[in-house]
Amino acid sequence: MRFSNKFRLLMALMVCAVFMVASPAYAKDKKVRVYKGKPAKYVFLFIGDGMGLPQKGATEAFTGEQLLMNTFPAQGMTTTYAADRFITGSAASATSIASGQKTNIGMLGMAPNQKHVKSIAEMAKADGKKVGIVSSVSIDHATPAAFYAHVPTRGQYYDIDVALSESDFDFFGGGGLKDVTNKKKNSKNYKGNALDLIKKAGYKVVTDKEEFMALKPADGKVISWNAWLQDSKALPYAMDMRPQDITLPEFTAKAIEMLDSPEGFFLMVEGGKIDWACHANDAAAFIQNTIAFDNSIAKAVEFAKKHPKDTLIVVTGDHECGGLTLGFAGTKYGSYYDALKPQTISFQQFSDQVVPLWKEEHKGNASFEDFQPTITHFFGLEFEGDAKKNPLVVKDYQLAMLKDAYARTMKDETEFKNPELYNLYGGYDPLTVTITHVLNNNAGLGWTSYKHTGVPVATSAMGVGSSSFNGYYDNVDIAYKIMAVMGMTPKVHAAINNAEFASN
Ligand SMILES: [Zn+2]
Structure with a gap:
């Protein structure tokens, strides 16, 4: 309540952006960061980019059916703001969700002071787990990159592609790579063609659907994208897909097959084009992509049913997009x-x-x-x-x-x-x-923006430790909750957050 009252007052006074930067203090939800049960062996994190409550509500009204993610036993609300702006962006938000670190707009895998922070994915890898990253947009885009890269500017695609080659993660799937040759010339450290580096690091590169469907765990580390990348190296919109295209649910199912192992895994799946369709104010496109995202979650639920005592599935949005609402004056x-x-x-x-x-x-x-x-x-x-x-x-x-x-x-x-x-x-x-x-x-739908908005999003969870995802908390708490359920210690991150962002 402290935050919301204070913020309302600030809004009323129409204070300048500089003042707003210093104002939000995230809700420190200490009790739910402590999980005392057996750690989860298999952990899924689904991020619907641009998926706020209106996006979910419109999709349910369109299909007449409840979304699978909305049937999960734990439902929470999550605030999303960045360290330096109330309305967040995908890089800052994904860094919060991946590492528990509030950061500035555009920054990936680091605090505002550029100190690198470890993501859940990197911590899982260090713990000997398998790791997979799937997205419907380019695999070096802000949301997926927050799990393996550490750069001050999300547009440093070449550096992100190099970081991918050095990640040692087991499976990357979905969209392609945006700048393997440093065309943008924004890297200070050119090491050669990043795709060559990825291959040299032992990744099998697969873009053909038949070859993709035939992939087996014995193939080792894999990076795969759909042969047709529609815009900015992203998968086509769900409603534009042809039979020969690889869908987000197919990428998710393959990731599960490739990662399933006795040591366990962490898999992040992003529905990235929900956001892009909302930027463009296209309801039919975001609805079909939200359905595809929910069908990807179904693949994880299928897996969880076979491993109910060892699996956690978390679904969240990084922010709302478009200022969508379910009603229109006309x-x-x-x-x-x-x-x-x-x-x-x-x-x-x-x-x-x-x-x-x-x-x-x-x-x-x-x-x-x-x-x-x-x-x-x-x-x-x-x-x-x-x-x-x-x-x-x-x-x-x-x-x-x-x-x-x-x-x-x-x-x-x-x-x-x-x-x-x-x-x-x-x-x-x-x-x-x-x-x-x-x-x-x-x-009967209204749009108010071509950008993101600051409304909170919903977070849903099922499985081991899922009850800790009930309640109202900030996006950094998602990282802490997942780390707690995975048996990881997030104290380093907490120290950074407390010192720099929760001073008031
Ligand atoms: Zn966006």
């Missing part, structure tokens, strides 16, 4: 989630493939009316009919918005410095983001 008390079902393609695929093709074929000679059937085809929105009765019918004011956006898209406008235009389109293709706004609003 629909009052109405919710029409079925309106999201005709959408068959993600915003990304639409703006990468459909829009450029249209531009090329019509060279600016086509009107918005000419384009309407394409919108109906991919999103289900209709341009005739009674908008009062059918949420798929575009309202008059929405038609004006779409026409405006279409004109800007045809003129290749995508970067908007003007604040009014930024509010409308963010950094996205104007037409695409307007289509998802219209469709999502008509379904």
Whole structure:
């Protein structure tokens, strides 16, 4: 309560960012850091990037079914802020969850003073356990990297790729590597092509689905990514996947098969594109990715049923994204989630493939009316009919918005410095983001941002020591709770946090 009252006061006074930096004190939940039972041998940590309560609630309303993660016996609420900003980013948040260390925006595996901190994954490896890291975005992206890299800036992809080669972790799977040759030239320590270093370290590199499916523990250390990487070396959105693509649940199942061993394992799985879809305000895309994430959790639950006395599964989000809420002024008390079902393609695929093709074929000679059937085809929105009765019918004011956006898209406008235009389109293709706004609003969903928000997230747990995940606590406590259940001693980290961030 101390934190929330104080924070509310600060918000009311509209104090400057500098003041806010010093203000949040994390809720030290000492009693749940002590676990006295037998340590868990198999530990899963699932991180839904950008997955707050609205993302989970919308997915359940869409499918009509409860998410598996929401059936777990332990349910907690988690605050997410960074050391230097109330609204966190994936690097700072993942560092907190991985190591119990509050840090600054953009920093990975280190305290704000650049002192390196050990992640649960590194501690598990040192304890002789197998370790796996799976993500639907590039495997050197902030969330996965927080478990094996220590860099002051998350964009140091080359250094992160080198750290991966030196990690000795057993399984990496999902997206690819962003900068194996130091193209960005932001590494001060070039050691040669990072993929060569990864191979030299004994990793088998697999990108073919058949070869992937045939992998066996005897193959040793593996790094694997899907042959088609859609954007920024990430897996395609779940709704854009083709049969020949490797899904997040398939990567998770293979990781379990590869890691299962008498010494036990730690496996982190990130649903990374829930976040990306929410940045772009595309509800159908984040819902399908949340379903894929939940299906990945199902693989862990299957395993836990065979080893109920030795397994802990923890599921959390690193922050909310998009300022999503389950209600919209235009629909009052109405919710029409079925309106999201005709959408068959993600915003990304639409703006990468459909829009450029249209531009090329019509060279600016086509009107918005000419384009309407394409919108109906991919999103289900209709341009005739009674908008009062059918949420798929575009309202008059929405038609004006779409026409405006279409004109800007045809003129290749995508970067908007003007604040009014930024509010409308963010950094996205104007037409695409307007289509998802219209469709999502008509379904009864509201977006308030193209960035993350500061609302707390939910943390769920089942299995050994799971009851310690009930309650209201900060994201650093997730690391402490997991370490406690794994029989690790987190005292070094506690000292750093207490000295530097909990002074008030
Ligand atoms: Zn994000």
